[in-house]
Amino acid sequence: MVKSFGEFLLFIQSMLTRKERVAVLWQRTIDECVIIGINSIFIVAIVSAFIGAVTCVQIAYNLTNPLIPKSTIGYMVREMTILELAPTITSIVLAGKVGSSIAGGLGTMRITEQVSALEVMGINSASYLVLPRILASMFMFPLLVILAMALSIIGGYLAGSLTGALSAQEYIEGIRTDFIPYNIVFALIKSVVFAFLVSAISSFKGFYTQGGALEVGAASTTAVNNSIIAILVADFALAALLL
């Protein structure tokens, strides 16, 4: 465990020393933004809209006390979505999609000697292959989380209205009650940290894959597992530190 962590730190260091030219990094980062961000919009949209909807319905189901106003449902949907569900669940979904893709892609490049080909050319393969992925993740994850927040709240609105759990007026009143802007900042800080963890851990696992196709699959699985655990640990640590 300690050895792996040390190797991970050395991996990060190797990526930051002897960096490629800015123009190359920029182009690679933009390419990765498309792969990591744009290609993930659909799955993030579906997941977040349904999470908002289910959250709304389940809160309404549990909130039977007539003394509590129904607008509380909208308030709770907003708080849960912004503080926890949008950043954390979105990042876990992306750990599955993006993390496995990064680990699988780098693992395949490693076993087919494409990484060695870069090294022989005198190119810092970690800097060329990994740094743009990490930068792109740290840029795209917050944008996807903002999208997830909006769609979750809209999902809750639609679910609440369509099922008759509460009126549109009550829901809107709820989501406008006691809004704390810092919560958005907190969620975005979380998403940046989660992005780094998912992309760096997945890159590390993929980059050092040895063997064949079976090992590439195993590396992807390990990358997703470790990324999710890291997200949950970081989630607790950030909540304890920043709230």
Added chain:
Amino acid sequence: MIEVHNVQKSFEGNPVLKGITCTFETGKCNLLLGGSGTGKSVLLQCIVGLMKPDLGSITFDGTVFTNNKVDIRQEIRKKIGMLFQGSALFDSMTVYQNVEFPLKMLTPDMSREERRDRVEFCLKRVGLENAGTKMPSEISGGMKKRVGIARAIAPNCTYLFCDEPNSGLDPLTSIKIDELIHEITHEYGITTVVVTHDMNSVVEIGDHIIFLYKGLKLWDGNKDEILNAQVPELKEFIFSSSLVRAAKKVDDETEGGLAAATTDEAINI
């Protein structure tokens, strides 16, 4: 010229290279010959810097490569072209982009037009002038090797390394790849090192051959001398091929060197 001095490498206490000392001459096809597991590929990886030897030194035209400053190693690496066993083409890029890649990365001052001319020249040189738009997954194994060679020579490399260039190819394509490597070596006067266990390659392009056995250099010479080498391990290796046995028979009958006994003659037997 590449000089290898007393290179040793072991994995988990198991010695793979036991003090190899040899020289790869400029303008020649230098073959690293030996059976599987004799340390050929490990030596090649030590030379190109993909692996660090435990002991010993490697010198490129008088400049020490092993344990030297990163900048100096990088400068040497920019002069290296390598053809990998599996070609190692970047599968997200077209053939054209694969050949252009080292130019874009290593020669940022080169204009787009200059790059295009160089890529087109290299693709034409390997006979693939019409394959630029294809993806690596759309071309055959032999074509991949050609693209690999074009990519290796694109930045005007001084040293060309080929790791088993014939693996997975049919005999006819293998000969064509060998001929291409041989022609390029002599045309540009580069130092070429080819790892192989293919006796056809020895006959075709073996200007200078180094025979490795269990991590040791047992013999070195050229293709005309190899049949008369008095090293039992080398003899056993060479004559395990029925094709070479046939060629030797022709050789004895025609009193020529092995080169005189062409593959065609051997096939006729």
